[in-house]
Amino acid sequence: MDIRIKIHGNPESRDIQQVQEWYDANKSDLNEQTLADFQKLITDMKEFFEPVSISELAQMVSDWDNDSYIKMQTDWFSMTYAQETDPSIIIPAASGLMCDIRYNIQEDRRGTRRTSALELSLRLEELIFQKSSQWIPATIREHIDKVHALSEALASSGYVEKWEWDAVEDQLLLSTDATMTANQLMDFINVARNQVAWGGTGMVNSIYGDVVEEYTGFEPLSYGFYDDRIRSSLLLPLGSSIGEFSGLISRQLGSSTYIPVLSNISTVRGLNPGYTQGELVVVTGNAEGMTVDPKKIYVFDHPPSDLKPVAGIATVSEGNLVSHVQLLARNLGIPNSAISADNLSDLKDYNGKQVFYAVSDRGAVVIKPANEMDNEEQSLFNKNQQKEKKTIRISEEKLKLDIVEPVDMASVNSADSGVLCGPKAANLGQLKQLFPDHVVNGVIIPFGVFRNHMSQNMPETDGSYWAFLESAFAKARQLKDSGSSTADVEKYQLDQLAILREAIARMPIKAEFIKELKKDFKGILGNDMGKVPVFLRSDTNMEDLEEFTGAGLNLTVFNVVSEEKILKGIRDVWASPYTDRSFKWRQAYLENPENVYPSILIIPTVDVDYSGVLITKDFVHQNADGITIAMSRGAGGAVDGQSAETFIVDNQGNSQLVAPARERTQRKLPVKGGSKMEFVNFNNPIINEDNLKEIRQFALKAHQTMPSSKDGSYNGAWDIELGFKDNKLYLFQIRPFVENSNAITNSYLLKLDQKTDYNTELLINKQIAL
Secondary structure (H helix, E strand, O other), X not given: OOHHHHHHHOOOOOHHXXXXXXXXXXXXXXXXXXXXXXXXXXXXXXXXXXXXXXHHHHHHHOOOOOOOHHHHHHHHHHHHHOOXXXXXXXXXXHHHHHHHHHHHXXXXXXXXXXXXXXXXXXXXXXXXXXXXXXXXXXXHHHHHHXXXXXXXXXXXXXXXXXXXXXXXXXXXXXXXXXXXXXXHHHHHHHHHHHHHHHHHHXXXXXXXXXXXXXXXXXXXXXXXXXXXXXXXXXXXXXHHHHHHHHHHHHHHHOOXXXXXXXXXXXXXXXXXXXXXXXXXXXXXXXXXXXXXXXXXXXXXXXXXXXXXXXXXXXXXXXXXXXXXXXXXXXXXXXXXXXXXXXXXXXXXXXXXXXXXXXXXXXXXXXXXXXXXXOHHHHHOOOOOOOOOOOOEOOOOOOOOOOOOOOEEHHHXXXXXXXXXXXXXXXXXHHHHHHOHHHOOOOEEEOHHXXXXXXXXXXXXXXXXXXXXXXXXXXXXXXXXXXXXXXXXXXXXXXXXXHHHHHHHHOOOOOHHHHHXXXXXXXXXXXXXXXXXXXXXXXEEOOOOOOOOOOOOOOOEEEXXXXXXXXXXXXXXXXXXXXXXXXXXXHHOOEOOOOOOOEEEEEEEOOOXXXXXXXXXXXXOXXXXXXXXXXXXXXXXXXXXXXXXXXXXXXXOOOEEEEEOOOOOXXXXXXXXXXXXXXXXXXXXXXXXXXXXXXXXXXXXXXXXXXXXXXXXXXXXXXXXXXXXXXXXXXXXXXXXXXXXXXXXXXXXXXXXXXXXXXXXXXXXXXXXXX
């Protein structure tokens, strides 16, 4: 291996000699500045790998009381291991002492003593870093022990919160049975891999992200701080150890994940099944606002929150499992995977090249040059063999457009979805009837009000707003029929929709409607318009369908109070289905995306303590009997790609932490309107045990009651938005959890999973051939 790459990826003390030898052999060819750089590198490496004297560590906390736990444990450690050289003994002992320090540092309130304990912890971290490359596991048991020890040290150094480590440590302390199944070992590896994700892209980005983004704006090299910070910590040896262990298990089982350009495939994890081919685009840094091509595959450090349709996605910061972007990708069969920062760097070799990309339902991932596809992979894209993309047409015949005044949400149910109003309002009305104490009152502005206003004359045209819309799509069809390119047709459509959006934003709202709306504010929401802070939620006939989710495509107006802002919000919500992003996503799945009718759900603001999403299915393990919960602090949690606290709960009520939250701010909703962001810490979990129990009980009731409200036509999982205020559960939305059946049942993707027998028993104490 190139010594430069070796130092960057897996530095060891023996590398000093190789660097010195190269320097001695080549210094005559180096200029003055390069000579100085090499001399500094050698000095830095010698300083970094200066051996830690275990016998002297006790002196670092000599100022602590003799009967203090930290002092006693440190004295014992120094005496016991002063002459020890075996890293498999030193590292677990050192990580245990680091853990003692973190859990007991508050035993003494004096700042000088806490500082000395922290300095000792840092010295132990150096010791572990130096020794980790010397620990070469010879059995699966030893791999497990090494990963556990490094994970404990990582948590003890502050990259993982104490409560997070407490939640997962038992999953990294496996039994001493003679054999274990591959499935158990892969679960272990996934939990260990999570420690790297929580501490690396999670904690490091959340702590330093704002400053790095600010500096990157004028010095792009600042973005490399993340990499430097991670590689100088225990994240590096832990990630390397997990990679070695995962590689060992994969070789034993014959893993289907295949990405030849990657140095470590163990950090790749499939999220949403699907397959595609196209040009790969690697995006480093902030991707917000960038323009994407629907035919290309994108590798993001962090995907933009307003991501438009693309052919495939891979992300370092996946956000969370149930964000709108993730749900849309799952719905449309867009392959999506989580990768590491090193994987992103490796994938730059494919940047700008045509690749084949596939993700199986159980998380196997294939990325390779398109010219290396085998016959079966090529056949996936033959028009005469591939399944046509499933599209649906939304009928306008059942729309009830004669209702042109507001409606009490409590009077509607699921049967009104797509008829009087959209599914948000109809299903929330159903929930109001089923769970009245957990759903606020609400007012619906039905489809008919929108259609009635669209019949008004549109300024600077010869007809109405509706006539302009119909004319634009009629012209688009003519362009298509006359042979215009798809890109030209789409450009024309988007240009016309932009004109329409601007016109709707200035549309006059009829006086008789405003009068009725004010009456309903007083009668249903309990006070005059202008005195009740409310949310305005777009609710179209083309979302939350059993075949298409449409999650997050249209506008929600947060916490508005004044009459002026409410009326402006109504116009903005009516215009939002005609944005580029909303139209492009609908166009990908719907045959008549132009026939969108927005209704609006108006509900009073609840300044929740935390909020998020419940999926009545454990889709980490693809278990229909479990549930998945993602929560963020404050309002609007989990839906916009935030790094949310995520749990799965099985049918016995046992919960498992999948990911902690890593958002440094929360959105609060003042009674005067608007929102403000407040800083938070990660010291405690968001969701408590009582919350988890209540959510699970509600999920069971939702499955028992909601299908009957749809005449038994839907029996799948539900996607539910909810929140807690003072430990009271509030329900804000329910819709079908939509997955792409073609992607899940595709024979090629199924074969990727069938190649691996996860029930294989492996001997954990058997010597491994190195």
